[in-house]
Amino acid sequence: MVKIKKPNDILRYGYRYILSYPKMILPFMIYEAGVIVGQAVIVIAFLSLLSYFKAFNLIPKIVESIEARNFEALTSPEIMQPILITLGIAGIAYMLVIIIFDSFVKAGLYPFLQKLLIEKNVSTTYFLKEAFKNWALVFKTNILIYFFTAIPLIPSIILLYFSLREIIFGSAEELGFTALMFIAGILLALIIYLALIFAPIAASIDENTPLQSIIRSVSIAKTEIGAIILYFSSLVAVSLVAIAIESAVEIFYVTLGSLVGIIISLAIIPILHLYLVAVYETHNNETLSEPVEPKLTLKLIYKTLNNGLKLVRVFFTTKYGFLALIITFAVFSAGYILGYLTVDPEIRSVLVNSGIIVPGKLNPEFKVYNRIFLGLDIFFHNWRTSLSTAMSGIVYAIPSTISTLFNGYVIGVVYATINDPIKASAIILPHGIIEIPAFLLASASGMFLGFKMILFKRRKVSINEISYDLERTAIFIIGLSLVFLVAGIIESNVTPIIAEMAGWS
Secondary structure, three states: OOOOOOOHHHHHHHHHHHHHOHHHHHHHHHHHHHHHHHHHHHHHHHHHHHHHHHHOOOHHHHHHHHHOOOHHHHHOHHHHHHHHHHHHHHHHHHHHHHHHHHHHHHHHHHHHHHHHHHOOOOOHHHHHHHHHHHHHHHHHHHHHHHHHHHOOHHHHHHHHHHHHHHHHOOOOOOOHHHHHHHHHHHHHHHHHHHHOOOHHHHHHHOOOOHHHHHHHHHHHHHHOHHHHHHHHHHHHHHHHHHHHHHHHHHOOOOOOHHHHHHHHHHHHHHHHHHHHHHHHHHHOOOOOOOOOOOOOOHHHHHHHHHHHHOHHHHHHHOHHHHHHHHHHHHHHHHHHHHHHHHOOHHHHHHHHHOOOOOOOOOOOHHHHOOHHHHHHHHHHHHHHHHHHHHHHHHOOOHHHHHHHHHHHHHHHHHHHHHOOHHHHHHHHHHHHHHHHHHHHHHHHHHHHHHHHHHHHHOOOOOHHHHHHHHHHHHHHHHHHHHHHHHHHHHHHHOHHHHHHHOOOO
């Protein structure tokens, strides 16, 4: 048994808490879902921009500039201004979505981790109760944190913008002073952010007001500078190690980016948050409890996965389950049709000339990377997307619906851009026969979870039932990982062969 005497021990033995209390990963799985919503914001912004250019007949000019490599023409006000406005609106919307998800997760996560560290008695129900109760308070605190953090950044960004604009139009030659000011602004913003790192914890655990949480965090930061430096150093070290691993393995034509991303988000980041709560509690003179011995057995793993896979039966035996399947298929089909109809000759030219989709040319990754490892990388990427799609169903199924529509849309765009059903099918269907149904099942589980949330909002189901469905959805997605693994291996090893037989090179 590991004795936890001080917060630093959490960084060494935090994995024991994860193995002993695997439910602590659930909040981070929900946070991953925020990525899906963020992607939807970016996609909607891109489509809106494309529609604007098409409405004002600017696409031919853009295509002509790209083909002639005349990139200076792309900086004209009629093209650049809509891009900047769209980026600004999309950036604000993206940040707002991320802050909402972050606030909901932290509102339940920190009390959950506090209970885990002190009482060793936690449940998904407790997490959800705290999240629903305090998310608005944590949201206001987060907004205040970002406001104070942005203060030193705003003048630096404005100065950088005008300097870059002058360079583009040839009236300036260097960025020396501007770059120095920009770096100084970033460093000052980082210091402020780290000083306020305990504010969401104070808001969620002690239910302090946003301003009280800010003051409380600064007060703790003054006496826990070493802990903050250790936290930030660990975060930087993890990032550098991840970059080093990815760079090193690429020498051997191997890619592990998706695997490293999952390990960081679902294994390392939880330990760092546990560490922050441990620092906060020891500062309040609380005694930390040691983790219990992990009791993972093959029988327990089988029983857990079997419980999650029962969700498939729900799709065919319950009203809301079957409805989730039908709506998921309909939304995916609608996305495909929309994507197929969106691509006219002009847009097709943009996609081809920009290199996003080149009919007849295989993705260079299939020829560069080791195909076994590439298959694993594809598997982890697709599984992570499905995980986010399913767990995001907790937001009344809206993000799950958007993700399903988007994935259908992408396939429709691919078929329309390639403009050859046989060639398009050769590059999609060999692995898609397995991957697409698996993704639709994941989407349906998110849709089902959303239906339950609507019923919960109407007080027709209890929070205990929501907790059970959330856990079952997570287990179901873990079970689907085996299907995505097979699909990933097929995509990297079999699909290129079939594509080459169909005329791809």
